[in-house]
Amino acid sequence: MNFELKTLDAAAAAGHKTDALIVLLSAEAKLPAGTLAKWVADARKSGDIDATPSKLLTLWHPEGMQATRVVLVSTGDGHAVRVRQAVTAAMGALKAAAPKHVTVCLPDANAPCLQAAAQAVADASYTYTATKPSAKAAALKRVVLALPTAAKTKAAKPAFEQACAQVAGVALAKEWGNRPANHATPTQLGKVAQGLAKHKRMSCKVLGPKEIEALGMGSFAAVARGSREPMRFIVLQYNGAAKTVAPTVLVGKGITFDTGGISLKPGAGMDEMKFDMCGAASVLGTFEALGLLQPNINVVGLIPTCENMPDGLALKPGDVVTSMSGQTIEVLNTDAEGRLILCDALTYATRFKPRAVIDIATLTGACVISLGHVRSGLFSPSDELAQALSAAGEAALDPCWRLPLDDDYAEGLKSNFADVANVGGREGGAITAAKFLQRFAKDYPWAHLDIAGSAWKSGAAKGATGRPVGLLLQYLLTA
Incomplete structure (x- = not known):
């Protein structure tokens, strides 16, 4: 879909032709006299609309308005979270009508609110069709985000550009997260990454099994042994600043089926x-957003990707493998494979002399038990990095929560037969997994995001969420 930023005051909004006009009303909102203001005043007087967040009223062909449908919806205190909820509710009310053109009237140029509105429209209209021919692609083709004055529109332009880039990045992350494993193999992920390299300032190389083994990535290679799908190690680079500027490295777990x-x-x-x-x-989605925005920063994306399958050559409980770092690992549970591929990627990241390294992984069910599906788990020994990521998550409405990394949690990872075991028992499982990764990330500021609870939804709403693209993009642009 195409997003546009436009100036529409109350009078212009009344004369604006669109399939659906969504008017966001905060508790304090007062519109200049005119047709739209009269409809709002009458709706408030009748009690059909009030300050209750997400309460809405849908009007069809209202007199004096050019829009086919007008949705008045309350944003309560006007916070970005309320804006997202309000736009989501309004889009839900419009679903049956399947509008092709939607206009959202925002009261001001608040960046978080504008970005929340754009993402809410995109999320509400997303339809997966890649392997479902019977599904109809979303009818929505054009979205106008409108502000009441030219000055506010001009001020909102940077936030609008970021919002559009984030929407595109989240969409890519959702699309590939949703594809079944036979339509999203390691080889296919490599091709997606190579496609991203068509953006300016971006390059990509994809390493195969021989190159991976030549690097000494014995831990990663061991996980891939049980699959007939060849593993890949993807290296994406976005170079928007001078070569002397240290990059941020994003490491994404790419187990295409586990x-x-x-x-x-x-x-x-x-x-x-x-x-x-x-x-x-999420790493691929973030690079899509970077390619569209072209910021003056350097970013590296590392993706170790393979399947974890139970073939005759597969890893066995009790096997000992040697990582790229030279540390040996006793594999007590082959279902704790994500950390085995990430640890070699974290070692590889050292060669970039990074300013920071952030790994992103659907790593543990224990994190879901701890935080549910609202916040991603955040682990870092660096207070500065942890605070920056937390702030970025709050700003992007893609929140995380910091969990501890006390050294005592590593006691369960001790092994009689290797330098470290890959699991440490059920208690504190998300933390012991992070402690395992920390052993391989001592040469730079490092953070780990466990997105097992936030990356997808189950049940009737089953599907990828595209998180934490918003958090990562916000962090990269503000760090």
Whole structure:
């Protein structure tokens, strides 16, 4: 869909032709006299619209208005979260009408609110069609975000551009997260990354099995042994600043399907393990956004990607593998494979002399138990990096929550047969997983985002969310 930024005061909004006009009303909103103001005043007087967040009133062909449908919707205190909820509710009310052109009238140029509105429209109109020919693509083709004055429109332009880039990045992450494993193989992810390199300032190389083994990535290679799909190691680079400027490195877990390996998962719900590459998808989505925005920063994206399958060559519980760092790992559970591919990518990241490294992974069910599906888990020994990521998440409405990294949590990772074990028991599982990764990330400021609870939804709304593209993009642009 195409997004536009436009100036529409109350009078212009009344004369604006569109399939649906969504008017966001904060508790304090007062519109200049005119047709639209009269409709709002009458709706408030009758009690059909008030300050209750997301309360709405839909009007069809209202007299004096050019829009086919007008949706008046309350944003309560006007916070970005309320704006997102209000736009989502309004889009829900319009779903049956399937509008091709929607206009959203915002009261001011507040960047978080504008970005929240854009993402809410995109999320509400997203339809997966890649492997579902019977599904109809969303009818919505054009979205206008309108502000009441030219000055506010001009002030909002940078936020609008970021919003459009974020929408595109989230859409790409959703699309590849949603694809089934036979339509999203490591080879196909490599081709997506190579396609992104068509953006200015961006380059990509995709390494195959021989190159990966030549690097000494024994831990990564061991996970891939049980699959007939060849593994890939994707290296994306966005160079928007001088070569002397240290890059931020994003490392995305790319397990395109996770059976658990020999430590086989239960069959119920295993189909959702196609989402185990959502960390990789978020890196790809972030690079799509960077390619559109062209900021003056340097960013590297590293994606180790393979399947975790129970073949005769697959890893066995008790096997010992040697990582790229030289540390040996006793594999007590082959279903703790994400950390085994990430640890080699974290070692590889050292060569870029990064200012910071952030890995993103659907790593542990324990994180879902801790934080549910609202916040991603955040781990970092660096207060500065953790605070910056937390602030970025709040600003992007893509929140995370910092969990501890006390050294005592690493006690369970001790092994009699290797330098470290890959699991440390059920208690504090998200933390022990982060402690494992920390061993391989000591040469630079590092953070780990466990997105197992935030990367996708189950049930009737099953599908990828595109998180944490918003958080990552906000961090990169403001760090």
